[in-house]
Amino acid sequence: MAEERLILTSDEMRRALTRIAHEIVESNKGLEGLMLVGVRRRGVPLARRIADAIASFENASVPVGALDINLYRDDLTSRPQPLVRPTEMPVGIEGKAVVLVDDVLFTGRTVRSALDALMDLGRPRIVQLAVLVDRGHHEFPIRADFVGKNVPTSLDEIVEVRVTEIDGTEEVALVERVKAAPA
């Protein structure tokens, strides 16, 4: 069994997302043209959490989209094939202030793919990035505008963000990578 350490409890996760929600509204000076786009899979429920938080203190709703980046990956021939899911945008992204939402910022490759995927849908006015956990080891000149928690990690660790809709619990854990798992 893998070693596991809790980084964020469900309450801490909720507070971090609420703070990010406030920062997004503050930095964009309101909700005008604002749109949240979650990166599938776990970015989508997180984007909804942030939109709910904004709705609770601003009394207005922000559109939430879901972006699948698998067709835009740079490692499509070097790893087992990811399942492609639909991209869903409730409104066009043209001219919008788009906040990409993902669970973990690691190498930055997902974000790079997400930017490509986004550009194929239109030309947003500005794109910002919100992540629940920034774990370091970036491999691209990409940083997050809104961060829930910075977590120093080693490459042997995995940051697991768990959300109720997919995992049945709400928490973030640091897990030791299991080496040479038998088939």
Add this chain to the structure above:
Amino acid sequence: MMAHATEQSTVAAQTETPPRRRHVLDLDDFSRNEITALLDSAEAMHELLSRSIKKAPSLRGKVVLTLFLEPSTRTRVSFEQAGKMLSADVINISGSGSSAEKGESLLNTALTLQAMHADLIVIRSPHSGAPYFLARNLQRMGVVNAGDGRHAHPTQALLDLMTMRHHVGGLEGKRVVIVGDVLHSRVARSDVFGLHALGASVVLCGPPTLIPLDLLHKGEGDSLPDVSVEHDLDRAIEDADAVIALRIQQERQGAGMLPSMREYTRRWQVTEARYRRAKPGALLMHPGPMNEGVEIASSLAHGPGSQIEEQVTNGVAVRMALLYQLLTGGQEEAAE
């Protein structure tokens, strides 16, 4: 546990990924899970298809050949479009104008193309089994069957399944009628295997001379309990969830297998009156090209229950999903 955070994707296998295959020859070796995963992915491709910028870079640098030794509009164009939307380079070869005309054998043509480092060949051939022959003899190039003789047409069946699943949800226990010249129809054969895998029951209908009884069996002693035969279309269509009308191949009429066209039309045309016997809102499908007024009434072909144009759109989406499935993904075994 499933590996999740996409950002940490260098980690591990996704358990939901279907097994990797190199060739698609028919649907008889597809499991329900594999078909379902492919149709799910086709739904995502359908979304891409409806964008104003219909292009994603996932097959950049891959070369897809289409070798069509029989006439075709929708299948060939749809493979070409599918490949191009995913950024593969697609090269079309037809029988006439290629070295096949000088008498080069199919195998030598294919080996030549493989030597040019093409990744995949999509083949349509008048000869049943031709794609199997190529798959056995090509070491580096994948083979997709785009219709071989009267044997199989797996991508047409997949688009039929996608269309039905989209409208009626799961196909488990649904009643699908396939009417017409089943004997000469590669579409019907592949449809039967696909529908069987997804748990639908199939009724084959048409003149007795045009119903192959071997279709009730998948292989030696392996019978398909959910496939039945009913020669009377009025009875067959009763409570159907979907009706697939097949093209009457007029060139077969001379061979004594068909009654006169008039008799065929009278007994086996899908008409307004017959369509009303099916479930309300039942789907009407046709693989095309249609003989309107022969196997299907014109008013129905363009009526509200008709899925015929949607079938064409879904054909592109399904072929995108298939190309993506065949041409991406690293070898899991390679690491061991």
